[in-house]
Amino acid sequence: MELVEQIAAYLESHHVLTLATVDEAGLIYELTLFYNWGEVGTRIFYVEVNKQAGWRTVSADAISEVAGFGRVDGVMVLHFTNHCVNCKK
Secondary structure (H helix, E strand, C coil): CHHHHHHHHHHHHCCCEEEEEECCCCCEEEEEEEECCEEEEEEEEEEEECCEEEEEEEEEEEEEEECCCEEEEEEEEEECCCCCCCCCC
């Protein structure tokens, strides 16, 4: 949890409201940052490889109001494949 606490302290010092879903092992599953210009949300799905958690999918979205333009929404999804299970080199 040390890294999560460091990130939270940084964001608080920059006046960014933060909501996070974190499990007992410190894995972050959902993170939303609220800035004065909008919000950014991230969701992380994990796969277990050799008893270690690895990212399977990361999805992020942003919502903002742009002066003179209006509401802007964006979405990005990354899928990670070919995780090595019982790899031999």
